[in-house]
Amino acid sequence: MSEFPPRYRDYLSAPEGVESVEPDSRESPPFEESVTIMKLRDEDVWHAVWHxxxxxxxEFDGTREDAIRWARDRSSRCLIFSEETSDLVPLGDDS
Structure with a gap:
């Protein structure tokens, strides 16, 4: 066991007794642009960011409907903040 708590453990070096760690040969998936939409706190304004x-x-600020329209015009991958889950969720067709 390390003398450091888990959050300070060195995860990049090879474990004790192992000479080296081979890099993962899998390629990262290609980047896909996205748009996130969220309601600004204490206002009736929605904010969208095209990443x-x-x-x-x-970036765009406006009504919920206008922010959704703006987002869909820029990317097929749109995420909207859900107050129910407190997380970003995919923007559905019915939104």
């Missing part, structure tokens, strides 16, 4: 691979490609 690129390295930074935001655009």
């Amino acid at each position: 690129g691979e390295h930074d935001a490609l655009g």
Whole structure:
């Protein structure tokens, strides 16, 4: 057992008794642009962000319907914040 708690353990070095750790040969999946939509706190304004691979490609503030329309015009992968789950969920066709 390490003398450090788990959050400080060195996960990048090879375990004791193992000379090296081979990198995983699987490729990462290709990046897919997405848009996240959420309601601004204490306001009736919805905020949408179009995410690129390295930074935001655009932002929008407006009504819920306008934010959804803006998001769908930019990406097929749209996520909306759910107050029920307190997490982002895929934007359904009925939204």
